[in-house]
Amino acid sequence: MTDLLDIQAARKRSVTAGDLSEATGPHAVIVGPGNLFAGLPGGEYAQAGLPPVGSPRRDWALSNTPYMESMWAAAIFKAISKQVALGFRIEDETDSALRIRRAQQIIIGYDGAYTTGLQRGLQDFLLTDFGMVLEVARVSNARGSRIAGLFHLDALRCMATGDPERPIVYQSLDGAYHLLSAEQVVRITDMPSPRGHMRGYGMCAASRAWPTILKLAAVEIYFREKITGSRNLAIHIINGISDQQLRDALSSSEEMRNARGFVLYKGSTLIPMIRPDAPAVVTIPLAEVPDGFDVDQERRDSYLRIANAIGVAVQDIQPLSGQGLGTGTQSVVLADAAEGYGLAAWRTAWEHVVTHFILPSSTTFHLATSNSREEQDKAAVLSTRAGAMKTLVEAGIVTAAQALNILVDSGDIDKAFLPQDVTEAGVVEDDEKVTMAAERPEPAEPLPPPAPQITAEKATPYEVESIIDRELAAAMEWVRLVVTDE
């Protein structure tokens, strides 16, 4: 882990220490001062009857929204697959192949396979207010022990304790409860609530898009039932026709339900009335779209709301079709703008978590975002900056070596080209780490070629007790040599 500020120690000096509760065991989420019953968030039901904010039942409902509406499911799929397809890059300041390989093994092995773990984690990030939960399994319970692997934890089986040193209780499928320390678990939540009693619950994309999901689902269901006639959508009272006449007119080879006084035909209830007036129809709608309802416009509005809720550019949900070049240009601008919000914030959080809480101090993790447009932008920036350096050198303001140092500092040129960085440790970005000179190990010398063939006879098993007994006298001699009088 990066040598970060000791947040736990700092929090004990903060007035928010009184907001915390100590989780002494998994039961802390059930009993004790900080338990779920005592610390339940406000019981306000959200719009359209979702369970209370910050409750597992609400997350259960939200996590099932992709099964409610297909466009929402497709939008979630697109958003997640785009992040998974990015890939990643691992860098080590000491160029240690061992560290890079070890880091790669840990990341690739996330929940068995990086793409699987990321898809599962992102679904929880987008579809639960609890957020994405990642277990950092270690080789022992000792603090600071080496990482064995990273695993996805089902957010619906996690409970927040309110204790920052032991933040989560996880219930495994065998029914056991596991109290996880801050070293064992990481949680990334979308829009974490600023309310102290919410224990880190946030507002996920599904929460933001819930009314739109309901509306889209209702529209789809209405049109499906209208087309298939699978539900009674209206009652039509027909004047001037007898029951038998109506039946004869509507008889068909499909199944008909025969009830007294009315006829059910393809989803509409028809009630014939014998009256001395001219034939007429009065319709009583049971379900219909309101007057002036423009389905296309409503859908476009819904897609925009979905895109905003997830935090992606709207053309990721609704590609352009049939529009002019001006719209295409706007699309590029919108896509660029989308890089500054929404899931871009998740990318930053993910990079921070992996870099600063999982990998060693000299190793950094980056999601790969390179594409041809970005490469062109980088080349343009390099060209501009190099031109500026040339001008400064020719004017005698800086030397060529100083110009090289400036280009290395700005990331345009690899630091390997710089013999000595005279501006070291001036600035560190959020996705970088500063490794002090004392921490950098000396590079290993190249190994010589393999030794000549070594012969061996068949190995005999060890007799441990005999070996120890035999070596005791020599061991006593060593003790005599190494024990001091301190």
Next chain:
Amino acid sequence: MIDLIKLQNLALADIAAATEALFTGGNVTTWRANMASIIARQHAAATIAGVGERSFTGRIRAWLARFTPRALPAADRNRLERTVRDQLRYLEGFAADVVRGEMSEAQIKARAGLYAGAARATYSAARWGDYLLPFHPGDGGTPCLVNCRCTWDVQPGDEETLAYWRLSDVEHCEGCVSRANANPYPVRSAT
């Protein structure tokens, strides 16, 4: 007080000599037997020194151990046998790799030298054998592995006994810093 660096250097010298002999006409069987002897000797020395520092009775037991291994407390002897057995299991894997010829001379020497540092955890476990401590320096649970220079400082009290993980005057890995940050550790007696 034991100087663990000296103990490590004694083991290193013998390991270097045994490994050098391997490359000057020796065979793996002889090398393996010599390595097993050195490993047992070093861990036995660490255990005896640890027991001797524990108490006055421990000093007597440690002195008597030169005559019979049964002078050591049963728990310490069992722990010593377990540790040596584990180390020899690693040595078996090492010997198999040497026979396969996949390692260079320098790699073999470097890997053999690692066995010299493993006694630090053995000494700590023997020194503080009266208490149930959660881990020990050099037990492989921290990134510094057998190079750990940290120590325990157990302070018995009237109501409870507290153990402190002490960082020495060298640079530390994140694991040891994390262990030190969690001080103190309430510990119970092993009996």
